[in-house]
Amino acid sequence: MNIVEKILARASGKSQVAPDDVVFAKVDKVMVHDVSGPGVLKVFDKLKNKGVDVSKLWDPTKVWVAEDHFVPSAEKISAENIVKLSNFTKNYGIEKHFKYGMGQYGICHTLSHEEAMVMPGDVYVGGDSHTNTTGALGAFACGLGHTDIAYVLLNGQIWFKVPETDYFKLNGKLPDHVMAKDLILKIIGDIGTDGGNYRTMQFGGTGIDEMSVESRLTLCNMTTEAGAKNGIAEADQKVVDYLSSRGATNAQVFKGDDDAQYANVYEYEASEMEPLVAKPFSPENIAVVREAPSVELDKSYIGSCTGAKYEDLEAAAKILKGKTVKIRTEILPASISIYKRAMENGLLTIFLDAGVTVGPPTCGACCGAHMGVLAKNEICISTTNRNFPGRMGHVESETYLSSPMVAAASAVTGKITDPRDL
Ligand SMILES: CC(C)[C@H](C(=O)O)[C@@H](O)C(=O)O
Numbered sequence: 001m002n003i004v005e006k007i008l009a010r011a012s013g014k015s016q017v018a019p020d021d022v023v024f025a026k027v028d029k030v031m032v033h034d035v036s037g038p039g040v041l042k043v044f045d046k047l048k049n050k051g052v053d054v055s056k057l058w059d060p061t062k063v064w065v066a067e068d069h070f071v072p073s074a075e076k077i078s079a080e081n082i083v084k085l086s087n088f089t090k091n092y093g094i095e096k097h098f099k100y101g102m103g104q105y106g107i108c109h110t111l112s113h114e115e116a117m118v119m120p121g122d123v124y125v126g127g128d129s130h131t132n133t134t135g136a137l138g139a140f141a142c143g144l145g146h147t148d149i150a151y152v153l154l155n156g157q158i159w160f161k162v163p164e165t166d167y168f169k170l171n172g173k174l175p176d177h178v179m180a181k182d183l184i185l186k187i188i189g190d191i192g193t194d195g196g197n198y199r200t201m202q203f204g205g206t207g208i209d210e211m212s213v214e215s216r217l218t219l220c221n222m223t224t225e226a227g228a229k230n231g232i233a234e235a236d237q238k239v240v241d242y243l244s245s246r247g248a249t250n251a252q253v254f255k256g257d258d259d260a261q262y263a264n265v266y267e268y269e270a271s272e273m274e275p276l277v278a279k280p281f282s283p284e285n286i287a288v289v290r291e292a293p294s295v296e297l298d299k300s301y302i303g304s305c306t307g308a309k310y311e312d313l314e315a316a317a318k319i320l321k322g323k324t325v326k327i328r329t330e331i332l333p334a335s336i337s338i339y340k341r342a343m344e345n346g347l348l349t350i351f352l353d354a355g356v357t358v359g360p361p362t363c364g365a366c367c368g369a370h371m372g373v374l375a376k377n378e379i380c381i382s383t384t385n386r387n388f389p390g391r392m393g394h395v396e397s398e399t400y401l402s403s404p405m406v407a408a409a410s411a412v413t414g415k416i417t418d419p420r421d422l
């Protein structure tokens, strides 16, 4: 069995599972945020009206909550949602609630690894489509809708059809100025936004072994844009060290069998990779940066669960050091812990000296909700993961998706720029 099959077999109490089997799996961790939490509570209300007992969760110690999408509160509804979340965690005895304005908080898919909320081999589900991100820790991690999350909260298990697994193998180390974001854009360009539909996208090979855990997180994050059920990389010593340094005591190396089967194997040579962008209006609409349209940009955005981890900020700082931005540029570290490290290590000074505005962790602009949405006809280069019409603001705005290095280089020139050409 490959790693996903092993996880789902363990979680469903079977010795063997194969693609297309339907299993009922025990869940190790579940997450809701300030959008999905209130949605799940509406399901609880409906169940209650039908006589279902919703007074207790199966295990409040396995549930955690993030405030990320609409913090700081964008308007009255989002302010009320934060109150609903607080009541939820209080009423059900959930202790892990990361609150805006109270120490560590951040984007849910960042806290999951920064706070070591998920371990290798876990079944982890969240009320958000980019829950796939956390597969980089060697977990089976996927997003579920409100009804399924409500079921998990009450029963601690849920059904899955065991996905077929495609293996994406990277040979060699990515060159300087080429990031994991470029690799996942290349893969989505090749297989399309439906190329991974209900499949596992597993990443491996020498290039992935060489990669930091944070880079692997970027890869798994955007498996959602290919339609995948989940993304995963086997948990090696790097993952164990990463989680242990964040307080985990039970992280273990966790891999598939040596003779594991994969439906398809795709190979990439790291030395052939180049900085890329995804043009509007789809993550599969890929162009090499040096051949990208010469548009006048209005904004550069370095934020989100995809592109504001510590190493993303470090990469942007390398480019922005001693430079001045030519367009509106916003950098929003994905969690307070990252913000603090960026401050301690001088990254924030580099950003502020370059003219960048540094903001608090939030999903805000990534999903076009608040904190810097785009106006009609504005064009943005962004380290986020989605660029369909209206995603970051007005339906007639445009977003180019890129790595933090490309977004930083483009901030300096005001045009889509390859960091090697700066
Ligand atoms: C609001 C939330 C449910 C949504 C998701 O599930 O992905 C958001 O995070 C996004 O990226 O569009």
Ligand code: SF4
Binding pocket: 069, 107, 108, 109, 128, 130, 303, 304, 305, 306, 362, 363, 366, 367, 384, 385
């Ligand atoms: S940062 Fe963007 S993609 Fe990530 S969870 Fe928030 S809205 Fe979704």
